[in-house]
Amino acid sequence: MTTEFKASIETALHNPNLTGALGRFSEAYRVSRAKAYEGIDFEAVRDRIAEIKGSASSRFEELAEQFKANAERRGAKVFRTADPAEVKRYILDLARAQNVQAVVKSKSMASEEIHLNKAFEQAGIQVDETDLGEWIIQLAHQTPSHMVMPAIHMTKEEVAEVFSQEVEAGQAPDIPKLVKFARGKLRPKFLAADMGITGANIAVAETGTLVIVTNEGNARLVSTLPRVHVAIVGIEKLVAQVADIDPILTALPRSATGQLLTSYVSMLSGQVPNTDGSPKELHIILMDNHRSDMVKDPKFKEALQCIRCATCLNVCPVFRLVGGHVFGKTYTGGIGTILTAWFDELKKSEDIQGLCIQCGSCVPVCPGKIDIPGLILELRRRLVVEQGQSLAMKAIFGVVNNRRLFHSMLRMAAVTQKPFKQGRFIRHLPLFLSDMTDFRSLPAIAPEPFRDKFKAIAQPKQAEKVVFYAGCLIDFAYPETGTALVRILNKAGIEVVFPEDQTCCGAPARYSGAYEVAAQNARDNIKALLATDATYVVSACPTCTVALKHDFLDTFKSLGITDALAEAERLSARTIDFSSLVKKLVDEGRLTFKEGQHLGKITYHDSCHLKRTLKATDEPRELLQKAGHEIAEMYECDTCCGMAGSYSLKLPEISAPILERKLKNIKDTGADKVVMDCPGCVMQIRGGLDKDGSPIQVEHTAERLEDRFE
Amino acid sequence: MSTTFEAFETRATAVSAEVHRFATRPEALAFIEGFLREVGVSAAPDSGALWVEGSFLEGIGQDHVRNQVPGVSFEVTRAAAASAKVGISQLDWAIAGTGTLVQDATAVEKRLVSTLPPIHLAVLGTERILADFSSVLQRLQPEQINYIAFITGPSRTADIERVLTIGVHGPERLIVVVVDDFEKVSA
Numbered sequence: 001m002t003t004e005f006k007a008s009i010e011t012a013l014h015n016p017n018l019t020g021a022l023g024r025f026s027e028a029y030r031v032s033r034a035k036a037y038e039g040i041d042f043e044a045v046r047d048r049i050a051e052i053k054g055s056a057s058s059r060f061e062e063l064a065e066q067f068k069a070n071a072e073r074r075g076a077k078v079f080r081t082a083d084p085a086e087v088k089r090y091i092l093d094l095a096r097a098q099n100v101q102a103v104v105k106s107k108s109m110a111s112e113e114i115h116l117n118k119a120f121e122q123a124g125i126q127v128d129e130t131d132l133g134e135w136i137i138q139l140a141h142q143t144p145s146h147m148v149m150p151a152i153h154m155t156k157e158e159v160a161e162v163f164s165q166e167v168e169a170g171q172a173p174d175i176p177k178l179v180k181f182a183r184g185k186l187r188p189k190f191l192a193a194d195m196g197i198t199g200a201n202i203a204v205a206e207t208g209t210l211v212i213v214t215n216e217g218n219a220r221l222v223s224t225l226p227r228v229h230v231a232i233v234g235i236e237k238l239v240a241q242v243a244d245i246d247p248i249l250t251a252l253p254r255s256a257t258g259q260l261l262t263s264y265v266s267m268l269s270g271q272v273p274n275t276d277g278s279p280k281e282l283h284i285i286l287m288d289n290h291r292s293d294m295v296k297d298p299k300f301k302e303a304l305q306c307i308r309c310a311t312c313l314n315v316c317p318v319f320r321l322v323g324g325h326v327f328g329k330t331y332t333g334g335i336g337t338i339l340t341a342w343f344d345e346l347k348k349s350e351d352i353q354g355l356c357i358q359c360g361s362c363v364p365v366c367p368g369k370i371d372i373p374g375l376i377l378e379l380r381r382r383l384v385v386e387q388g389q390s391l392a393m394k395a396i397f398g399v400v401n402n403r404r405l406f407h408s409m410l411r412m413a414a415v416t417q418k419p420f421k422q423g424r425f426i427r428h429l430p431l432f433l434s435d436m437t438d439f440r441s442l443p444a445i446a447p448e449p450f451r452d453k454f455k456a457i458a459q460p461k462q463a464e465k466v467v468f469y470a471g472c473l474i475d476f477a478y479p480e481t482g483t484a485l486v487r488i489l490n491k492a493g494i495e496v497v498f499p500e501d502q503t504c505c506g507a508p509a510r511y512s513g514a515y516e517v518a519a520q521n522a523r524d525n526i527k528a529l530l531a532t533d534a535t536y537v538v539s540a541c542p543t544c545t546v547a548l549k550h551d552f553l554d555t556f557k558s559l560g561i562t563d564a565l566a567e568a569e570r571l572s573a574r575t576i577d578f579s580s581l582v583k584k585l586v587d588e589g590r591l592t593f594k595e596g597q598h599l600g601k602i603t604y605h606d607s608c609h610l611k612r613t614l615k616a617t618d619e620p621r622e623l624l625q626k627a628g629h630e631i632a633e634m635y636e637c638d639t640c641c642g643m644a645g646s647y648s649l650k651l652p653e654i655s656a657p658i659l660e661r662k663l664k665n666i667k668d669t670g671a672d673k674v675v676m677d678c679p680g681c682v683m684q685i686r687g688g689l690d691k692d693g694s695p696i697q698v699e700h701t702a703e704r705l706e707d708r709f710e
Numbered sequence: 711m712s713t714t715f716e717a718f719e720t721r722a723t724a725v726s727a728e729v730h731r732f733a734t735r736p737e738a739l740a741f742i743e744g745f746l747r748e749v750g751v752s753a754a755p756d757s758g759a760l761w762v763e764g765s766f767l768e769g770i771g772q773d774h775v776r777n778q779v780p781g782v783s784f785e786v787t788r789a790a791a792a793s794a795k796v797g798i799s800q801l802d803w804a805i806a807g808t809g810t811l812v813q814d815a816t817a818v819e820k821r822l823v824s825t826l827p828p829i830h831l832a833v834l835g836t837e838r839i840l841a842d843f844s845s846v847l848q849r850l851q852p853e854q855i856n857y858i859a860f861i862t863g864p865s866r867t868a869d870i871e872r873v874l875t876i877g878v879h880g881p882e883r884l885i886v887v888v889v890d891d892f893e894k895v896s897a
Contacts, residue, residue, distance in 0.1 A: 133869035217880025
């Protein structure tokens with residue numbers, strides 16, 4: 001990461017106005033969104049949107065021509081171009097031809113994308129944004145930090161200062177007064193403007209209709225008062241028919257602002273009269289700017305299903321800490337990272353793609369059904385292909401790919417860590433490594449890894465065998481989790497097999513974009529894990545489980561590897577996470593809980609991969625309750641703890657405040673234990689609580705359940 | 711019809727519209743005239759009300775209104791709308807599910823009176839309230855109408871610190887007058 005980028009993160013994190021405003025917003029947003037969707041089948045709505053926009057993007061050319069023909073039949077002029085420079089030239093030529101002195105704009109991200117205001121200013125034409133948020137950032141000489149709320153990063157004090165400096169001195173930080181002031185100052189501009197510029201939220205090919213959604217009413221004024229109307233529309237806004245509007249308008253306001261509908265929706269089809277009765281000039285610019293290139297990419301075509309609601313920003317645990325400006329000048333957040341890589345260039349996403357913590361929070365709430373973290377991972381992969389891994393990363397993955405070397409280094413670390421070790425923790429590391437232990441302690445490498453301990457566990461011979469995939473953390477830091485798992489499965493009459501040749505699951509390599517390394521890890525593990533004829537391959541690490549169940553296949557497919565696919569499918573079908581397996585065994589009557597246990601109050605943390613990829617949220621809770629625990633749910637129980645593998649090493653400054661929130665939510669429950677299914681989360685949360693000196697115990701579900709069965 | 715109205719009223723009120731229901735047009739008109747006087751509509755400068763007449767005054771006549779409330783005009787121009795206190799127009803349909811008013815707003819006068827004055831008063835027949843968005847789109851088709859306007863409550867913004875503030879660029883009050891016997895010509 002560039003030092004400039006790291007510095008922009010630092011600045012954002014140290015801006016209390018920004019983190020305060022975004023933090024409060026992200027909390028309120030969840031509530032208002034849920035309320036707005038009451039009585040609506042969100043899955044059905046987004047299935048339709050994905051279908052509508054997916055099929056539209058497959059035939060942009062046809063729909064664009066159809067739109068043009070229909071809009072022109074109704075008196076509009078439609079200009080199609082792939083080139084942002086052409087858009088600006090067209091508008092400036094039009095402005096000159098029409099003798100335009102002043103322009104008013106309603107919010108248009110497409111115009112932000114091409115930096116249109118700058119072009120007007122250079123041409124000496126007065127241009128004013130009229131959306132309140134856009135006007136504020138225009139006056140402040142900034143760029144939007146959020147697609148829906150461009151000035152969300154500013155406080156009323158800052159707004160009052162901007163108004164006082166740029167418009168009229170003496171404005172007080174009183175929101176209703178500031179809004180009234182804006183109304184008063186912008187009204188004459190609406191009335192005086194010769195040209196109005198809008199964007200559009202939807203463009204309907206069969207009728208040549210533009211659908212424009214606003215709350216302030218500025219788009220209605222912009223499209224009514226000036227004698228020339230220009231609409232700048234990205235071709236991804238095209239849909240085939242009028243019936244396609246309904247699902248998009250059902251989702252957009254609900255997802256964007258928690259409204260059932262915005263105050264105003266205008267459907268404009270062709271020319272309308274001016275206030276003097278003359279027909280209004282309507283120019284519609286259908287802009288491509290690499291959207292057609294995205295269509296041709298089998299992975300990224302999906303990103304064109306975006307309806308620009310900004311949900312992926314609103315639910316992102318990283319966005320709420322750093323805000324939009326670290327992402328760049330136009331599109332921000334998760335989808336913004338992807339759009340920047342395409343509309344600008346892949347290289348522009350090099351730093352910002354690293355901000356994605358891969359927690360998956362945005363996936364279940366995206367109205368366009370876009371796998372945003374998946375696409376960001378794909379950007380990461382392509383960046384590595386294009387530019388190569390850094391030398392340090394290469395050295396690390398060279399080790400990870402050599403199991404014997406990797407494991408002997410870990411064993412060596414168990415010895416060399418001694419100067420830093422305090423009990424089971426490493427609390428301080430020297431020099432540049434200190435970032436890692438600033439905000440949490442790290443687990444000491446266990447003196448005896450699980451692979452050695454396992455040999456000493458006396459297991460009765462059983463006909464049914466289950467293969468245990470430990471993963472690095474359980475093997476080398478938390479062997480007791482593995483021991484607990486073996487003991488529980490033994491009680492169900494299952495013999496656990498631990499194949500010695502298992503190695504790193506490849507997640508660290510894959511999440512860094514090093515797919516070739518991940519593929520080799522996958523091959524090694526498939527061979528090791530399928531060697532035994534077993535009912536299941538179980539893992540007590542959700543990230544490893546996801547690797548075995550989904551990522552091996554995806555990595556092979558991404559690299560065009562076909563020879564290992566069948567084996568990967570076999571492993572996938574056999575793989576199960578710990579809690580889901582134990583729940584099954586309990587349901588089948590093969591495991592029985594001890595009766596009459598009152599074990600007290602605990603709280604449960606949902607790990608990202610377990611909840612959002614493996615969809616196991618009820619299983620661990622049910623097991624813990626049946627064991628005799630009462631679960632006091634914490635606030636945001638399914639929000640990432642900030643660990644995310646190597647993320648916490650690369651961006652400790654972001655990982656730390658995410659963890660801090662998590663710890664507060666845990667403490668607020670009053671429970672004296674927090675339980676989770678992921679050793680990575682255990683590492684992060686246990687380390688954080690240790691640093692805090694908190695007495696709250698952190699346990700893996702397997703450990704918590706170890707002694708609970710008959 | 712009554713439950714549809716109630717659903718509309720609940721939704722519209724929730725987004726700060728003010729909804730009033732009357733049995734007949736004369737009753738509704740009496741309310742409107744009272745309302746206009748109450749908010750200070752008069753013949754004084756910048757105090758007028760601008761009315762885009764549909765069928766509401768059929769059988770009643772514009773003079774009746776002019777006599778009752780000086781300051782009401784039916785001559786809609788850009789300048790008059792920019793200085794008017796109240797804009798009045800007849801809406802074509804409403805959507806119960808979202809509390810939305812819908813209008814063929816191709817005629818620029820209809821847009822002027824519902825965008826520029828600080829108060830927009832909308833009249834509508836009770837039977838014009840439909841269940842949902844798609845029912846309205848079957849009746850007001852973008853294939854045929856060049857400007858369809860959907861209005862849900864007054865103009866609003868939350869662009870500063872996400873604090874909801876009513877009345878930024880459009881009307882700060884939206885008064886909806888719903889009439890049961892709209893079609894019946896009064897005696």
